Amino acid sequence: MPGSKLDPIDRKILAELQADGRMTNVELARRVGISAPPCLRRVRTLEEAGFIRGYHADVDARELGFEVQVFAMVGLLSQAEADLSKFEARCREWPLVRECHMLNGEVDFVLKCVAPDLSTFQSFLTEELTAADNVASVKTSLVIRCAKDQPGVPFEILEERLSRKA
């Protein structure tokens, strides 16, 4: 049972820090209804237990000149584990590739990429990605606009499920 070691206060902490990762511990404690010291201990515990992987500023890529976002669907020639791993390692080396997920179905991987402009991306696509070992096919789609971007956990759903089981 996942998350069964977490009580409602822990989940509230996670939800609050997911929404605002820079909240002070004092404010966080106030919101979850306990005093600061135990609240901080809980946060540390959640961090060490891996529930919290880290904290990150959400930096606007477009403001920094990365105008282009692309999803790339990649098919490989060989799906042997060694070859899959090799491709994943390659993806980790490419700065323009920000996410790499292995999928089921006909497509083997989906990559989320960013680039300053189209020509930069084109160069990457033709000279790096398509040219890489074991890559059979690449289909790309430019992101026109982003309607929603809330990585993370839908705590609403989590709470709903837990209360239903109770």
Place this chain on the structure above:
Amino acid sequence: MPGSKLDPIDRKILAELQADGRMTNVELARRVGISAPPCLRRVRTLEEAGFIRGYHADVDARELGFEVQVFAMVGLLSQAEADLSKFEARCREWPLVRECHMLNGEVDFVLKCVAPDLSTFQSFLTEELTAADNVASVKTSLVIRCAKDQPGVPFEILEERLSRKA
């Protein structure tokens, strides 16, 4: 010219906070090579100018029982702006949909979804997503594993480009 108002220190601040959003201002100041007060002023300015959209804890969805991650490629019947907007609004209402991007090409949208289990996702897929207004086709792919997940800006590239222009 994007980011032209930012000097190297500002960019370093953004890079550091993207890597660790909970770094103390003192530590941040040390790393970027200035004292704490001006460093904090810069951070505030970057926040207000929109370079920093916010800060978020990276919460492990799997640890909380969201075992399933899915990419859904959605095609609509009508691509009129009003209909596109309507679909986007719908996506914002669905908690299981964490990201929604409009694409060019044959697929109109890609959604990144999470769910506690497959049957929950199946219900969502058949009863909500596929059944929604204006939805023509949905192709889904389960995420087998994630090889890379570093949303944000590749500052390495940014610096490289800026230094080349200089």
Place this chain on the structure above:
DNA sequence: CCAGAACGCGCAATATTATTTCATAGGGGC
């Protein structure tokens, strides 16, 4: 080339927070 203004820095002081310490209350298991 020289004011004068504008900008950004760092020091020092103060206000808030984070963190440690410790005594205590609640919850099983024997």
Place this chain on the structure above:
DNA sequence: GCCCCTATGAAATAATATTGCGCGTTCTGG
């Protein structure tokens, strides 16, 4: 009922964040 385990909160202390201010640098217009 008693002990052990766990987690809490008050209080004290250590660090940080934040503000106020004087200084040097740069830019600008004479």
